[in-house]
Amino acid sequence: MTAAGHAEPTGGGAAGGGDLAVVRVLAARATRDARTRTLSFAALFALYAYVQPAGFRHAYPTLADRVSFAHSFAGNDALRLFYGYPYEVTSIAGYTAWRVGGTLAIAAAAFGVLAAVRAFRGEEESGRTELVLAGRATRGGVFASALLALASSVVALWAAQLAGFAAGGLPLAGSAYLALSVASVAVVYAAVGTLASQLAPTRRLALELGSGAVALGLLLRVIADTASGAGWLRWVTPLGWAEQARPFTGARPAVLLVPAMTAAALFGAAFVLAARRDIGTGLLAERESSPPRLRMLGSPFMYALRSQKSSLVAWAGSIGAFALVFGTVSASIGSAALSGGVRRELAKLSSASITTPTGYLAFVFLFFALALGLFACAQVNAARHEEGEQRLETLLALPLTRLRWLGSRVLLTVLAIAAIALLAGLLAWAGAAAEGVSVSLPTMLGAAANCLPTALLFLALALLAYALVPRVSVGVGYGIVAVAFLWQLVGSLVGAPRWLLDATPFAHMALIPVQSFRAGAAVAMLAIALGAAAAAALAFRRRDLIGD
Amino acid sequence: MAPGGPAPILAVMAVHEVIETDAAVGARRSQRPRAAISTRGLSKRYGRTIAVDGLDLNVSAGEVYGYLGPNGAGKTTTIRLLLGLHRPTAGTAAVFGSDCWREPAAAHRDVAYVAGEPSLWPALTGAETLELLARVRGGTDAAYRNILVERFRLDPDKKIRALSKGNRQKVQLIAALASRAPLLILDEPTAGLDPLMEIAFRDSIQEAREREQTVFLSSHILSEVEALCDRVGILREGRLIDEGTLAELRHLAAHTVEVTFTGPAPEMPAMHGVKTERTGPNALRFEVTGEIADLIAELGGQPIESLTSREPSLEEIFLHHYDSSASP
Numbered sequence: 001m002t003a004a005g006h007a008e009p010t011g012g013g014a015a016g017g018g019d020l021a022v023v024r025v026l027a028a029r030a031t032r033d034a035r036t037r038t039l040s041f042a043a044l045f046a047l048y049a050y051v052q053p054a055g056f057r058h059a060y061p062t063l064a065d066r067v068s069f070a071h072s073f074a075g076n077d078a079l080r081l082f083y084g085y086p087y088e089v090t091s092i093a094g095y096t097a098w099r100v101g102g103t104l105a106i107a108a109a110a111f112g113v114l115a116a117v118r119a120f121r122g123e124e125e126s127g128r129t130e131l132v133l134a135g136r137a138t139r140g141g142v143f144a145s146a147l148l149a150l151a152s153s154v155v156a157l158w159a160a161q162l163a164g165f166a167a168g169g170l171p172l173a174g175s176a177y178l179a180l181s182v183a184s185v186a187v188v189y190a191a192v193g194t195l196a197s198q199l200a201p202t203r204r205l206a207l208e209l210g211s212g213a214v215a216l217g218l219l220l221r222v223i224a225d226t227a228s229g230a231g232w233l234r235w236v237t238p239l240g241w242a243e244q245a246r247p248f249t250g251a252r253p254a255v256l257l258v259p260a261m262t263a264a265a266l267f268g269a270a271f272v273l274a275a276r277r278d279i280g281t282g283l284l285a286e287r288e289s290s291p292p293r294l295r296m297l298g299s300p301f302m303y304a305l306r307s308q309k310s311s312l313v314a315w316a317g318s319i320g321a322f323a324l325v326f327g328t329v330s331a332s333i334g335s336a337a338l339s340g341g342v343r344r345e346l347a348k349l350s351s352a353s354i355t356t357p358t359g360y361l362a363f364v365f366l367f368f369a370l371a372l373g374l375f376a377c378a379q380v381n382a383a384r385h386e387e388g389e390q391r392l393e394t395l396l397a398l399p400l401t402r403l404r405w406l407g408s409r410v411l412l413t414v415l416a417i418a419a420i421a422l423l424a425g426l427l428a429w430a431g432a433a434a435e436g437v438s439v440s441l442p443t444m445l446g447a448a449a450n451c452l453p454t455a456l457l458f459l460a461l462a463l464l465a466y467a468l469v470p471r472v473s474v475g476v477g478y479g480i481v482a483v484a485f486l487w488q489l490v491g492s493l494v495g496a497p498r499w500l501l502d503a504t505p506f507a508h509m510a511l512i513p514v515q516s517f518r519a520g521a522a523v524a525m526l527a528i529a530l531g532a533a534a535a536a537a538l539a540f541r542r543r544d545l546i547g548d
Numbered sequence: 549m550a551p552g553g554p555a556p557i558l559a560v561m562a563v564h565e566v567i568e569t570d571a572a573v574g575a576r577r578s579q580r581p582r583a584a585i586s587t588r589g590l591s592k593r594y595g596r597t598i599a600v601d602g603l604d605l606n607v608s609a610g611e612v613y614g615y616l617g618p619n620g621a622g623k624t625t626t627i628r629l630l631l632g633l634h635r636p637t638a639g640t641a642a643v644f645g646s647d648c649w650r651e652p653a654a655a656h657r658d659v660a661y662v663a664g665e666p667s668l669w670p671a672l673t674g675a676e677t678l679e680l681l682a683r684v685r686g687g688t689d690a691a692y693r694n695i696l697v698e699r700f701r702l703d704p705d706k707k708i709r710a711l712s713k714g715n716r717q718k719v720q721l722i723a724a725l726a727s728r729a730p731l732l733i734l735d736e737p738t739a740g741l742d743p744l745m746e747i748a749f750r751d752s753i754q755e756a757r758e759r760e761q762t763v764f765l766s767s768h769i770l771s772e773v774e775a776l777c778d779r780v781g782i783l784r785e786g787r788l789i790d791e792g793t794l795a796e797l798r799h800l801a802a803h804t805v806e807v808t809f810t811g812p813a814p815e816m817p818a819m820h821g822v823k824t825e826r827t828g829p830n831a832l833r834f835e836v837t838g839e840i841a842d843l844i845a846e847l848g849g850q851p852i853e854s855l856t857s858r859e860p861s862l863e864e865i866f867l868h869h870y871d872s873s874a875s876p
Contacts, residue, residue: 202670202709288710289703292675298683307669390667394720397631397661397733398685401653544634 022137026145030119031152037118038153040475041111042160048104048486049164049179052096055494057169066090085225085234087249093170097178097248100161103489105242106218108157108186113210115153115186116193119146120274121206121282124197130279139275147267150190158183178247184259188238189214191266198273201282208314215318219325226329238262300400301408308382308412315375316420319368323424326364327431330357357437361428362447362511368424369451369509370485372417373458377477379413380462384473388548402541410463410533417455421448439513447512453525454505458484460532467539470546584609584731584762585630589639591786592625599625601786602639607764607779609644609730612757614777615766616866622786623766624664627735630764631661643731660685660724664735664766666716670709674702674719681723693726699748714740725752731762738769750775774862782869790869794862801860801868802835805843810851819843 031038060066070089084102088094123129123146132142158179165175193210200206217237224233224240234240238259245255273283296306305312383406386392395405425448429441462477469476488506501507508521585607592600600622607613617623628634629641632652641648646655668677674697682688697704700718708716717740724732738746753776756763767773773780774794781791790797802823807813808831816824821838830853834843847855860868 286707286709288707289705290673290707291705292673292679294676294679297676297680300684303680303684307671390663390665391669393628393631393633393663394661394667394681395684396633396652397656397659397663398681399653399656400684542635545628 019136019138019141022135023141023145023148026132026137026142027148027152030123030146030149034115034118034149034153036475037111037114038156040479041107042156044107044482044486045104045157045182046160046164048490049096049100049161050168051164051490051494052099053092053165053168053170055490056092056095058495063090066095084221084239084243085231087246091248092168093174093178093248096165096168096170097246100178101181101242101247104161104182105185105239106214108182109189109214109217109239110211111157112154112186112189112191113193113196113207113214115150116190117197117203117206117210119149120194120197120270121200121203124280125203127280133279140271143271143274146194150194154183154186154190157186174248174251177245177251177253181242181245181247181256184245184256185238185242187263188241188259188266189217191263191270194270195266195273197282198270198277199283201280201284201286205282205284208310212314215321219321222322222325222329226332228332299408300395300405301412304409304412308379308416311378311382312416312420315371315378315416316423319371319375319420320423320427322371323364323368323427324431326361327428327433327437328435330360330364330428330432331435331437356514357432358439359511359514361432361437361439361444362514364428365424365447365451365512366488366506366509368421368448369454369506370481372421372451372455373481373485374478375420376413376417376455376459377462377474377481379409379416380459380466380477381474383409384466384470387470387545390545390547393545393547396545403537406463406537406540410459413459414456417459418452421451421455424448424451443513446517450510450512450517450522453522453529454509457505457525457529457532460529460536463536464532464539467536467543470543582609583607583642583645584611585613585641585643585764587630587639587641590626590629590636590641591638592622592629592634593637598786600629603786603788605641605781605788607762609762610757610760611779612753612763612765612777614773614780615764615783616768616770616773616780617766617783618768618870621783623783624735625786626783627661627733627764627766630733631656631659658730660727660729660732662717662720662724662732662734662737664737664739666713666720666740668708668716668719671707673705673707674711674715675704677708677719678704678723678726682727685727688723688726689728690726692728693722696722696725696752699752700745712740714742714745717741718745721749721752725756728759729761731764732756733764735766736768737765738767738772746772770862770866780862782866784870790865797862797865798859801865802837803840803857803859805834805836805840805855805857807832807834807847807850807855808853810853814850816846819846 060069086098161179192213196206196209217239220233220237221239224230241259246252296302425445429444432439458481461480465473465476484504487504491501510518587603587605590603630648632648643655644658648655702718779793781788813832819842822843823835825833827833
């Protein structure tokens with residue numbers, strides 16, 4: 001681009017400047033490679049950050065409204081699950097800090113892991129790191145360039161939130177600090193993902209380790225925010241640190257030193273490992289040879305089950321653990337004295353009372369439907385990955401039709417969704433029953449089954465995206481689920497018209513056990529799912545296979 | 549071109565059927581259409597790029613067919629169309645009479661494929677991969693598979709992710725060869741194999757030929773095609789620009805005659821179809837296309853010390869096509 005840049009190839013003398021130039025080029029490349037994901041998350045963050053203050057101002061215009069809201073919500077354990085602990089919710093800023101700090105921090109954690117694993121293990125697995133290191137780049141330079149790319153994406157998330165808060169009318173300095181506390185979660189989990197990339201020899205295992213860390217951090221925060229006497233647990237999870245920073249509610253900036261130091265230590269450890277190990281390997285060496293295990297190779301279905309086994313166990317384990325915790329916690333939900341206005345707002349939020357143990361459990365299953373929808377997307381992506389890596393080409397050159405292959409993957413996903421949902425129902429019941437909540441097992445299994453139409457609808461939409469636009473289907477699938485869920489959370493607060501609110505499948509889920517099963521809605525969702533799946537099958541049969 | 553096709557194919561098959569000893573195999577073979585691969589006006593366009601343009605391919609059963617072309621000529625696209633992985637923009641392709649796009653599963657019962665890029669399942673071992681591919685296919689010749697594992701010196705307990713490209717290629721080759729499928733479609737199968745394994749590969753293709761399997765070998769390793777193939781098609785920018793047996797191709801290409809004289813080389817008159825080049829004070833080289841009689845007559849009275857004559861190599865034919873077709 002510049003004249004100096006052109007002169008570079010012959011000028012071997014400028015070693016230091018040359019290294020920096022290499023780092024800059026690599027960082028720019030990595031940033032470009034990741035930009036679709038970064039921009040999608042940034043758009044989501046900006047929108048969510050804007051909607052919270054704007055929605056609160058709209059829903060609770062007077063101080064009296066806000067005080068009565070605070071009285072009911074501050075003591076409501078149900079809402080603390082995913083929004084975190086409310087320190088002060090009578091002001092717009094305090095309310096926003098509560099809602100954003102809790103929810104966006106989870107998305108920030110996921111982003112950190114995804115971005116870091118892509119920048120480190122993903123690059124290495126593709127063989128690009130090897131190629132780059134064969135040139136002028138040093139290991140330190142490659143590591144630094146990936147860090148720079150990560151840093152720029154975290155800054156983008158921070159700026160996106162800041163823009164959202166500012167547009168929502170919050171003070172600038174406090175907004176910057178709130179955005180920083182959320183971004184700190186992304187930084188810590190990026191460090192976790194970086195370390196996982198050194199440990200795991202494959203991208204998939206690195207992602208599994210990183211997601212495990214996110215799930216553990218979330219579980220700890222949920223326990224800290226809901227169980228009495230467990231508040232100290234907030235100090236052992238990065239999601240808790242963001243809460244402890246108390247943006248807008250008595251800010252404690254010094255708390256942010258904890259994530260900063262933790263991230264520095266993790267990045268440092270990762271760098272030490274990265275500098276010493278063989279490129280292309282991880283510390284958790286997988287055995288290169290093993291005696292053949294010939295079970296579960298007999299059909300595409302059995303092979304899909306074999307290859308997805310660890311993933312299925314991880315999803316079932318995480319959702320099951322949350323179900324058990326939620327079930328146990330449900331016993332401590334009590335009904336506070338609520339004003340009529342607050343009841344209406346609560347009703348808007350979740351269409352039923354969530355201030356009783358059963359109402360709380362019903363509310364929780366909304367989240368399980370979300371988790372199952374994300375699981376469906378993950379399974380469709382695993383199938384897509386098979387095609388992208390051109391392994392599907394090898395399979396379809398055998399006497400195996402496309403529909404049989406896709407059908408076997410879909411069948412596995414449907415069975416897994418049903419099994420995980422029932423497991424969640426069973427464990428939620430077990431947790432609740434152990435604490436003396438009077439709710440029957442069939443009722444809870446019914447609540448679990450009620451998640452199925454929604455999850456299957458998302459599965460069918462992800463399939464349709466995969467069949468029609470395979471190159472971008474990963475983002476489209478997750479995007480549909482995420483937007484549908486966020487719309488359910490914020491749509492009613494911003495006073496969207498009924499027909500627009502109804503655009504999300506979550507709006508049509510009956511909250512079992514406090515509401516009765518809505519057969520019509522369930523049948524409609526299943527019918528749409530069937531139609532979408534049939535369209536997906538037709539489209540998939542007719543298109544060219546792709547390779548990444 | 550189409551009317552000329554069937555007659556020689558029938559003749560070839562008649563010979564095969566006389567030789568055929570195994571009655572059961574013979575019966576099965578004779579039920580299958582004589583053309584292993586036939587395409588009519590097969591074309592594929594990706595956006596504005598025309599990858600394959602009006603291809604008419606006919607490969608008879610039992611034939612080893614070399615599919616030549618430089619990178620990007622459309623070899624892999626042709627194979628993807630033959631496997632029904634991509635949909636033709638125009639024209640049709642059939643394998644043993646089954647349409648490649650409309651009835652892929654039927655077509656694939658008789659096909660085994662080796663992809664140019666050995667993408668297999670990283671977490672499986674070689675043995676597990678062979679088992680998976682055999683089970684999904686619905687059977688394989690296990691005894692022959694063991695022979696091939698020995699021949700290609702594959703460590704079947706190694707995981708795919710720990711194997712080099714050449715070793716992953718072996719896994720694919722073993723799976724395809726052991727299937728004993730009547731048609732082997734091989735996309736640059738020896739890229740990444742060492743010279744010893746290249747010999748093992750050639751031996752295996754000879755065995756396949758003896759079993760009357762059809763082989764469609766896409767390659768740009770000319771010595772391999774020259775050693776193995778009965779017939780060769782040359783592809784350039786998606787079109788088949790030449791096709792025939794090696795003898796036929798040679799007939800059209802230049803024949804080289806090198807002559808050393810006892811004294812200074814004489815001036816030769818201009819002759820039709822003969823290109824003359826001075827290679828030393830006493831030596832001349834002639835590139836002869838067509839009849840050689842004129843040259844022999846001219847050389848008749850000359851004091852010749854030595855004379856060598858050789859047929860063009862496939863490489864010369866190949867380069868001739870690319871050089872001459874590039875200009876007009």
